[in-house]
Amino acid sequence: MSTPAPPVRDPAWSLSRSAIGLWVTEGVIGTLVYGALVAVFVLFVPDGGPVPVLRWLLPTLLAVYAVTAIGVRPRVRFRVHRWEVTGEAVYTLTGWLTRTWTLVPISRIQTVDVTRGVLQQLFGLATVAVLTASSQGTVRVLHLEADVAQRVADDLARRAELVRDEAT
Structure with missing residues (x-):
């Protein structure tokens, strides 16, 4: 199905x-x-x-x-960059001159990382990187509050693992 x-x-x-x-x-x-x-x-x-x-x-x-x-x-x-995690996918919309809309199905997620650059740490921010096996590589959800980024990453990793378990 x-x-x-x-x-x-x-x-x-x-x-x-x-x-x-x-x-x-x-x-x-x-x-x-x-x-x-x-x-x-x-x-x-x-x-x-x-x-x-x-x-x-x-x-x-x-x-x-x-x-x-x-x-x-x-x-x-700030007005353009958007993100969302649903039950099926991670969505991002980025770019201020060239806009890029990306959808990553939860079933394609291999790894989820949280990174915090020096300036991000000063502003209490973090980036969630969603790695897939596709040729597009990594999708990044930039500049979330650090605690939100960690919760999103934990949730995505858990859901991706559940999808993998269901497939086997």
């Missing part, structure tokens, strides 16, 4: 609101790194160089990057 296919729809749950703070912090760090490179160029490249337009273009591009990376991208990503 085959299981009916899950409906194609947007997943129900948003990420933790702390993800916005994490993404803003990543944007600030990126802006500082690029800003240092731009400052070195502007301060140490001679005025009469072959590309004098870069002396004003690079700082302008840096400002555009900063506004996008700090002010726009985190909020758009």
